Amino acid sequence: MKNRIDEFSEYRNKMNDRIMSLDHLGIKRFFNLDTKAYENGALDKKTKELLGLVASMVLRCNDCIDYHIIECVNCGLEDDQIIEACNVALIVGGSIVIPHLRHAVETLDLVRSSESERQA
Amino acid sequence: MKNRIDEFSEYRNKMNDRIMSLDHLGIKRFFNLDTKAYENGALDKKTKELLGLVASMVLRCNDCIDYHIIECVNCGLEDDQIIEACNVALIVGGSIVIPHLRHAVETLDLVRSSESERQA
Amino acid sequence: MKNRIDEFSEYRNKMNDRIMSLDHLGIKRFFNLDTKAYENGALDKKTKELLGLVASMVLRCNDCIDYHIIECVNCGLEDDQIIEACNVALIVGGSIVIPHLRHAVETLDLVRSSESERQA
Amino acid sequence: MKNRIDEFSEYRNKMNDRIMSLDHLGIKRFFNLDTKAYENGALDKKTKELLGLVASMVLRCNDCIDYHIIECVNCGLEDDQIIEACNVALIVGGSIVIPHLRHAVETLDLVRSSESERQA
Amino acid sequence: MKNRIDEFSEYRNKMNDRIMSLDHLGIKRFFNLDTKAYENGALDKKTKELLGLVASMVLRCNDCIDYHIIECVNCGLEDDQIIEACNVALIVGGSIVIPHLRHAVETLDLVRSSESERQA
Amino acid sequence: MKNRIDEFSEYRNKMNDRIMSLDHLGIKRFFNLDTKAYENGALDKKTKELLGLVASMVLRCNDCIDYHIIECVNCGLEDDQIIEACNVALIVGGSIVIPHLRHAVETLDLVRSSESERQA
Numbered sequence: 257m258k259n260r261i262d263e264f265s266e267y268r269n270k271m272n273d274r275i276m277s278l279d280h281l282g283i284k285r286f287f288n289l290d291t292k293a294y295e296n297g298a299l300d301k302k303t304k305e306l307l308g309l310v311a312s313m314v315l316r317c318n319d320c321i322d323y324h325i326i327e328c329v330n331c332g333l334e335d336d337q338i339i340e341a342c343n344v345a346l347i348v349g350g351s352i353v354i355p356h357l358r359h360a361v362e363t364l365d366l367v368r369s370s371e372s373e374r375q376a
Numbered sequence: 377m378k379n380r381i382d383e384f385s386e387y388r389n390k391m392n393d394r395i396m397s398l399d400h401l402g403i404k405r406f407f408n409l410d411t412k413a414y415e416n417g418a419l420d421k422k423t424k425e426l427l428g429l430v431a432s433m434v435l436r437c438n439d440c441i442d443y444h445i446i447e448c449v450n451c452g453l454e455d456d457q458i459i460e461a462c463n464v465a466l467i468v469g470g471s472i473v474i475p476h477l478r479h480a481v482e483t484l485d486l487v488r489s490s491e492s493e494r495q496a
Numbered sequence: 497m498k499n500r501i502d503e504f505s506e507y508r509n510k511m512n513d514r515i516m517s518l519d520h521l522g523i524k525r526f527f528n529l530d531t532k533a534y535e536n537g538a539l540d541k542k543t544k545e546l547l548g549l550v551a552s553m554v555l556r557c558n559d560c561i562d563y564h565i566i567e568c569v570n571c572g573l574e575d576d577q578i579i580e581a582c583n584v585a586l587i588v589g590g591s592i593v594i595p596h597l598r599h600a601v602e603t604l605d606l607v608r609s610s611e612s613e614r615q616a
Numbered sequence: 617m618k619n620r621i622d623e624f625s626e627y628r629n630k631m632n633d634r635i636m637s638l639d640h641l642g643i644k645r646f647f648n649l650d651t652k653a654y655e656n657g658a659l660d661k662k663t664k665e666l667l668g669l670v671a672s673m674v675l676r677c678n679d680c681i682d683y684h685i686i687e688c689v690n691c692g693l694e695d696d697q698i699i700e701a702c703n704v705a706l707i708v709g710g711s712i713v714i715p716h717l718r719h720a721v722e723t724l725d726l727v728r729s730s731e732s733e734r735q736a
Numbered sequence: 737m738k739n740r741i742d743e744f745s746e747y748r749n750k751m752n753d754r755i756m757s758l759d760h761l762g763i764k765r766f767f768n769l770d771t772k773a774y775e776n777g778a779l780d781k782k783t784k785e786l787l788g789l790v791a792s793m794v795l796r797c798n799d800c801i802d803y804h805i806i807e808c809v810n811c812g813l814e815d816d817q818i819i820e821a822c823n824v825a826l827i828v829g830g831s832i833v834i835p836h837l838r839h840a841v842e843t844l845d846l847v848r849s850s851e852s853e854r855q856a
Numbered sequence: 857m858k859n860r861i862d863e864f865s866e867y868r869n870k871m872n873d874r875i876m877s878l879d880h881l882g883i884k885r886f887f888n889l890d891t892k893a894y895e896n897g898a899l900d901k902k903t904k905e906l907l908g909l910v911a912s913m914v915l916r917c918n919d920c921i922d923y924h925i926i927e928c929v930n931c932g933l934e935d936d937q938i939i940e941a942c943n944v945a946l947i948v949g950g951s952i953v954i955p956h957l958r959h960a961v962e963t964l965d966l967v968r969s970s971e972s973e974r975q976a
Contacts, residue, residue, distance in 0.1 A: 271718035278721070282703045285889055290711045293467040293882055298456035303423055304464055307430045311468040312712070314431045314832075316557070317676070319715035320468075336418040343522045344424055347413040348431040348440075350830025351530045352552070352794075355559035358511035361518070391838035398841070402823045405529055410831045413522055432832070434712075436917070437796070439835035463882045470710025471890045472674075472912070475919035478871035481878070533827040538816040543783055544824055550787045551794045551828040554952075556677070560828075576778035583642045584784055587773040588791040588800075590950025591650045592672070592914075595679035598631035601638070645769055653762055653947040658936035663903055664944055670907045671914045671948040680948075696898035704904055707893040708911040708920075751958035758961070762943045770951045792952070797916070799955035 261366045264322050294327070301331050306341045309360075313345035316352065318359050325363045329371065338364060381486050384442050414447070421451050426461045429480075433465035436472065438479050445483045449491065458484060501606050504562050534567070541571050546581045549600075553585035556592065558599050565603045569611065578604060621726050624682050654687070661691050666701045669720075673705035676712065678719050685723045689731065698724060741846050744802050774807070781811050786821045789840075793825035796832065798839050805843045809851065818844060861966045864922050894927070901931050906941045909960075913945035916952065918959050925963045929971065938964060 275283060294304045305327045312320035328338050342360055346353050395403060414424045425447045432440035448458050462480055466473050515523060534544045545567045552560035568578050582600055586593050635643060654664045665687045672680035688698050702720055706713050755763060774784045785807045792800035808818050822840055826833050875883060894904045905927045912920035928938050942960055946953050 268718070271722060274725070275717065275721055278699055280699055280703055282889055282893055283699075283706060283717075285885070286703075286706055286711075287714075289882055289885055289889070290467050290714070293464050298454070298460040299426070303426065304460075306419070306423065307427060307461055307464045308468065310427045310431050311434045311465065314830075315434055315468070315712045317712050317715060320712060334418070339518055339520055339523075340418040340424075341427055343520055343526075344413050344427045345431065346523060346526055346830070347410055348428065348435070348831050350794075350826070350833065351526075351828050352555045352557050352560060353830065354527075354530070355557060357515065357523075358508070361515055362511060365514070388838070391842060394845070395837065395841055398819055400819055400823055402529055402533055403819075403826060403837075405525070406823075406826055406831075407834075409522055409525055409529070410834070434710075435832045437832050437835060440832060459878055459880055459883075463880055463886075466710070466883060466886055468711050470674075470706070470713065471708050471886075472915045472917050472920060473710065474887075474890070475917060477875065477883075478868070481875055482871060485874070530827050533824050538814070538820040539786070543786065544820075546779070546783065547787060547790045547821055547824045548828065550791050551825065554791045554795055554950075555828070574778070579638055579640055579643075580778040580784075581787055583640055583646075584773050584787045585791065586643060586646055586950070587770050588788065588795070588951050590914075590946070590953065591646075591948050592675045592677050592680060593950065594647075594650070595677060597635065597643075598628070601635055602631060605634070642769055642773055645765070649762055649765055649769070650947050653944050658934070658940040659906070663906065664940075666899070666903065667907060667910045667941055667944045668948065670911050671945065674911045674915055675948070694898070700898040700904075701907055704893050704907045705911065707890050708908065708915070748958070751962060754965070755957065755961055758939055760939055760943055763939075763946060763957075766943075766946055766951075767954075770954070795952045797952050797955060800952060 259366050259370070261322065261326070261363060261370065264319065265326075268319070268323070302328075302333055305331055306333070306337070309338070310341050310345045310348075313342065313353055313356050313360065314349035316349070316356050318356060321356060321360050322363050325360060326367055329364070329367050335364065335368070379486050379490070381442065381446070381483065381490065384439065385446075388439070388443070422448075422453055425451055426453070426457070429458070430461050430465045430468075433462065433473055433476050433480065434469035436469070436476050438476060441476060441480050442483050445480060446487055449484070449487050455484065455488070499606050499610070501562065501566070501603060501610065504559065505566075508559070508563070542568075542573055545571055546573070546577070549578070550581050550585045550588075553582065553593055553596050553600065554589035556589070556596050558596060561596060561600050562603050565600060566607055569604070569607050575604065575608070619726050619730070621682065621686070621723060621730065624679065625686075628679070628683070662688075662693055665691055666693070666697070669698070670701050670705045670708075673702065673713055673716050673720065674709035676709070676716050678716060681716060681720050682723050685720060686727055689724070689727050695724065695728070739846050739850070741802065741806070741843060741850065744799065745806075748799070748803070782808075782813055785811055786813070786817070789818070790821050790825045790828075793822065793833055793836050793840065794829035796829070796836050798836060801836060801840050802843050805840060806847055809844070809847050815844065815848070859966050859970070861922065861926070861963060861970065864919065865926075868919070868923070902928075902933055905931055906933070906937070909938070910941050910945045910948075913942065913953055913956050913960065914949035916949070916956050918956060921956060921960050922963050925960060926967055929964070929967050935964065935968070 294301060305324055309324035309328060312324055342357055346357055414421060425444055429444035429448060432444055462477055466477055534541060534548060545564055549564035549568060552564055582597055586597055654661060654668060665684055669684035669688060672684055702717055706717055774781060785804055789804035789808060792804055822837055826837055894901060894908060905924055909924035909928060912924055942957055946957055
């Protein structure tokens with residue numbers, strides 16, 4: 257059964273393709289810059305994905321949170337490291353972040369459980 | 377001559393003392409949680425200060441940016457690491473972050489120059 | 497039939513339990529501070545729930561709006577008092593708040609209708 | 617088959633009627649001001665709808681985006697003009713706007729396809 | 737000696753007059769709605785000023801905070817009531833609100849001290 | 857005598873040069889995209905500057921407001937067109953935008969008065 261993470265990734269890919277098909281140079285370049293911002297550099301990808309996650313949480317965007325949780329897991333961050341980053345977001349952003357903390361923790365659980373299924 | 381970083385730190389300390397003197401239990405506990413959120417744990421203080429800096433930049437708060445730039449320097453982060461975090465904030469938050477990027481870079485220059493003076 | 501208020505409360509409780517099970521001291525203490533902030537004190541709970549509602553509306557968080565509407569009703573606030581608070585949120589936050597005003601009014605109607613059913 | 621645009625418009629109309637039935641003078645006057653703000657004046661309606669769209673995108677409200685996309689199409693704006701406005705919103709607001717850009721493009725496609733069906 | 741509260745009130749009055757002189761009907765009506773939103777009604781002015789203060793704090797606008805602190809004092813609210821409202825704003829909005837809490841407390845002190853001078 | 861518009865432009869230029877000197881590819885490319893977003897295209901520069909102004913007002917950034925007011929005047933927009941855009945920003949963003957409306961109107965007056973001096 258597809259969970260909401262798979263549905264989100266499918267929708268995200270479909271709409272990103274549609275946006276690229278608009279062939280707007282400014283938008284295409286911005287998407288390119290966005291991808292490059294999280295590559296290894298003076299800071300490693302792990303740290304940058306945590307930066308992206310905290311930025312997404314304090315700005316309260318569930319889709320962005322999902323994307324960065326998936327990337328955090330993909331690049332090998334541990335749950336307690338991800339939760340520690342969530343705590344920084346909670347303290348900076350306050351109780352208005354709590355619904356997004358619920359979402360983030362649910363997403364992390366879904367991603368870990370897909371991971372276990374694939375390994376089984 | 378006092379620069380704006382020293383003035384900010386003085387004002388910050390004075391008003392934090394005043395706020396503590398109000399003796400409001402909720403506020404005192406929140407300040408305490410805020411301090412603890414950046415201590416070494418599952419993530420080290422360096423990473424957490426970068427998280428705080430990016431959160432402050434995308435939420436566009438100059439006082440918070442100043443505080444975290446000072447802390448980033450204090451815990452030994454290099455300029456290119458701090459600037460790389462600023463780039464993530466710029467990409468996530470967009471051109472509305474640019475005035476705060478100017479502020480952050482100016483603050484970093486002021487902090488580094490105070491550092492040089494103290495070492496001279 | 498379960499309405500979206502019951503579903504929200506169930507999800508909220510389930511995920512809050514999950515978050516507590518992470519056993520992160522900072523997060524647990526923040527949740528505790530959050531609960532205490534709305535208890536009777538220099539201001540009564542009624543006033544504080546209205547403060548929480550207006551803050552949630554101008555920050556545009558539907559889950560937080562639902563939570564505070566439920567609490568407003570639970571502590572005996574009348575509809576015209578709650579609507580008057582919504583008007584302050586609308587004026588401060590502008591037309592971008594209107595979708596959340598729709599949500600708030602729908603939630604208030606759902607909560608009042610559950611109340612009537614229980615009393616019937 | 618009803619798509620999400622029709623569902624949104626129906627819900628929007630139903631709840632706006634419900635809000636008007638509350639008969640709160642401040643809220644009614646605000647709704648009136650909101651309608652008038654997009655009428656032809658020193659700027660024409662086309663320009664004002666683009667202003668409303670960009671404001672909705674940088675403030676990241678999907679319902680407001682849907683409303684202004686529908687109005688943009690209704691007053692005769694072309695797709696490349698609407699996309700150009702979306703690009704300004706993306707640059708000002710950053711990657712946190714991307715999920716709302718996906719939503720905006722999907723809405724524009726749905727509105728154009730309803731338009732084609734009606735003309736067929 | 738004029739303090740920053742007097743300077744703010746003077747600037748605010750001067751620019752409000754200038755804005756009224758633009759004679760834009762929509763802007764004039766909005767200003768009128770804004771004034772009426774805080775008058776006694778289903779909620780009393782005291783409660784509404786606290787709502788305005790908390791909304792201003794979580795949206796982090798120092799000028800709006802100053803205006804509502806002055807109004808809170810004018811309509812007879814006590815310091816511990818105002819501070820309790822600030823605590824709600826701090827919990828909802830997080831540490832990003834702290835610089836505005838400093839500002840709010842400083843403003844409250846300035847307003848109380850002007851009050852004492854006038855009574856002396 | 858230098859007014860605050862000249863001081864802002866000087867500071868802006870100085871810090872933009874400093875930021876370019878950091879030679880960070882991502883930041884340089886973003887600045888380039890930002891400039892290009894307001895050039896004539898499917899929408900003309902006039903319309904795009906109004907979009908930038910409204911986005912800056914609802915996101916409440918005075919430096920960005922100053923920049924776009926200067927550009928609006930430079931590309932030949934009339935005062936009543938600029939004020940009409942400000943009204944859209946006020947309605948979308950609510951009373952929290954008022955301090956920035958004051959700033960915008962003051963900036964417009966300063967820019968127009970510099971213009972008159974240069975022509976005298």
